[in-house]
Amino acid sequence: MTITEILAKNRGDLENNLRSLLAKPVFIIEMDVFALPCGCKGVTVNTRGLQYDDLEIFEEHINGYLKKTSENLEIESSFLFARLVPGTAEIASLNSRVLCNRCYMDFSRGSGKKPRPDIYILNFERRE
Numbered sequence: 001m002t003i004t005e006i007l008a009k010n011r012g013d014l015e016n017n018l019r020s021l022l023a024k025p026v027f028i029i030e031m032d033v034f035a036l037p038c039g040c041k042g043v044t045v046n047t048r049g050l051q052y053d054d055l056e057i058f059e060e061h062i063n064g065y066l067k068k069t070s071e072n073l074e075i076e077s078s079f080l081f082a083r084l085v086p087g088t089a090e091i092a093s094l095n096s097r098v099l100c101n102r103c104y105m106d107f108s109r110g111s112g113k114k115p116r117p118d119i120y121i122l123n124f125e126r127r128e
């Protein structure tokens with residue numbers, strides 16, 4: 001399969017899993033693999049219809065699905081997070097990011113699940 005075929009398949013599978021789990025129409029409107037100038041790389045899963053409550057209640061399941069999606073795309077699943085829309089109940093995206101050293105240092109200084117108002121951490125593996 002080409003990278004776009006792999007993306008398309010995983011977009012569909014993750015959307016179906018989220019819909020089954022939450023029993024409501026969640027949409028993955030776009031799934032993007034990215035590489036940033038700083039060295040960070042990963043995948044962004046842009047969602048519609050996914051809410052903060054869903055994440056709190058089904059965090060373990062959603063974390064598991066995102067981990068699997070990330071690994072299917074051969075992206076290390078060491079840092080998984082949801083991007084929130086501050087002041088609303090909406091989740092903008094689910095993300096898996098392989099942090100560059102500088103961004104790792106920034107995130108490792110924070111603590112708790114919400115180091116920033118727009119970030120909810122699902123998984124953060126500290127480096128030795």
Ligand SMILES: [Zn+2]
Nearest residue numbers: 038040100103
């Ligand atoms: Zn970075």
